[in-house]
Amino acid sequence: MPVSSTDLIHHNYVPPAGFAAPQPGVFKASTVYFPNVAAMRQFEWKDKSAYTYGLHGTPTSYTLEERLCTLEGGKQCLLVPSGLAAIATVALALLRSGDEVLIPDNAYGPNKALAEGELSHWGITHRFYNPLHPQDLAAKITPQTRLVWLEAAGSVTLEFPDLLEQVRICKAAGVICALDNTWGAGLAFAPFDLQPGSKTPLAVDISVHALTKYPNGGGDVLMGSIVTQDDALHMRLKLCHMRLGLGVAANDVESVLRGLPSLKLRYTAHDEAARALAQWCLTRPEFAQVLHPALANSPGHRHWQVLCQGGPGTAAGLFSVIFKPDYTQAQVDAFCDGLKLFEIGYSWGGPVSLVMPYQLVSMRTHWPEHLARGTLVRFSIGLESVEDLRADLAAALRLLA
Structure with a gap:
């Protein structure tokens, strides 16, 4: 006779215990079953000693x-x-x-x-x-x-x-x-x-x-x-x-x-690439300031040294630049649009490098005394080749000439 839906839902097979693999199992649940009413009344989700509902x-x-x-x-x-x-x-x-x-x-x-x-x-x-x-x-x-x-x-x-x-x-x-x-x-x-x-x-x-x-x-x-x-x-x-x-x-x-x-490996790679590119940006005449805690002249560098002990692997893959005030917002936007490997997008921490121009004056109660005047652009450095990213930045900067 044809199989019953009840037999499919209430199947008696239970996989054998002891399975192990690199990644833990994925348990999806809203409803969680209790073995009996007494357990339902005794199980406690607040201390993680048991399971009661998917949200918990x-x-x-x-x-x-x-x-x-x-x-x-x-x-x-x-x-x-x-x-x-x-x-x-x-x-x-x-x-x-x-x-x-x-x-x-x-x-x-x-x-x-x-x-x-x-x-x-x-x-x-x-x-x-x-x-x-x-x-x-x-x-x-x-x-x-x-x-x-x-x-x-x-x-x-x-x-x-x-x-x-x-x-x-x-x-x-x-x-x-x-x-x-x-x-x-x-x-x-x-x-x-x-x-x-x-x-x-x-x-x-x-x-x-x-x-x-x-x-x-x-x-x-x-x-x-x-x-x-x-x-x-x-x-x-x-x-x-x-x-x-x-x-x-x-x-x-x-x-x-x-x-x-892979978190530590990726964090270190993002960090090293961002430092290399931030150092290169220091040599560029278009920028009034480069902001990265590992740079000696960046605001709070000494505090970063104290807490993070310097060295690779102790800074995120982010840095910002402030264009000299000679460059208009339209020119800075054209620079961002001219980048080929940097996508324009919020967030950071992924494999693809990102760029985002900001209007800092709308984000602070007043212009910070430690920041140069100009238009700010933030870079999130992904996992691409540093040489390729540097070439991309250089090519986009040439559009400002």
Whole structure:
């Protein structure tokens, strides 16, 4: 007789245990089965001791969370649909009406927009501080300050702050500090051990990471993470995460897990190529300034040296240039359009090099004193040949003549 659909759905075959391969299995689930009612009532998702529902975790998501804790030196991890979702989750979990959040003026733009939009609508105030002057951060902390965002290096302009002093200031004031650690990727420095070997450990409270960038490495996945060491703080974040119904797709988790084994190799390659091209840009007469933390004249270079110990593998594959003010925005746009190997696109960390012109005046409260006047362009260096990328830049610069 023909097979029944019931037989196909309730099939009694179970694969034998003991299968092992380079990549972990991919478990997709909304519904999770319980062996009996007693187990359903006893299983607990908050401590990862069991599985209860797809949003609360599967073997696949638990595996990535644990590996990210190892990468950044944390204890607990949450996965969210993007880096911005990680930032928003921290804000929603920790801030209430009447509270204040402090943000560096060179922070990731959507973080600032979140504070100016949704947070302000909910009665949460914000102020921007100068990331290169720790005393400005200290002066702006008030009894209403509940959260301070840190970023190393800064978005687009790549200034490297005195992160150690910033964290000390937050600790002394009893204010939670959250670091956007996407640039460092868990490799440039350890956010939960900022002074390795020191008798006085220094750590951020929260590290958020856009896994979209280097951990994935393919330019085809959106995901973020929130890593902590403190169990109570993690639970505040986790309960908010649960109430918001945030989840990530198993196949996206698989992609990030596949990217992690090559993360350090890729990060080093991006780093070395970006440094070589940034050094070459220093020789070009078209640029008023080249911004890369490893360059001696780049803002915050000394702080980068202290925290990242110099040397290859301790800087992301990003750098920016500021064209001399003689060049118009139209000319700079033509330069970007003239590049053949650099695609015009946001984000970074993938195999393809990217270029993006920015109107910095619209991104800062005022023009930073440490930056030359002119039009800024940011490069994300991919995994192409450095010689080919250099030739592409040179050819596009000739269009300015």
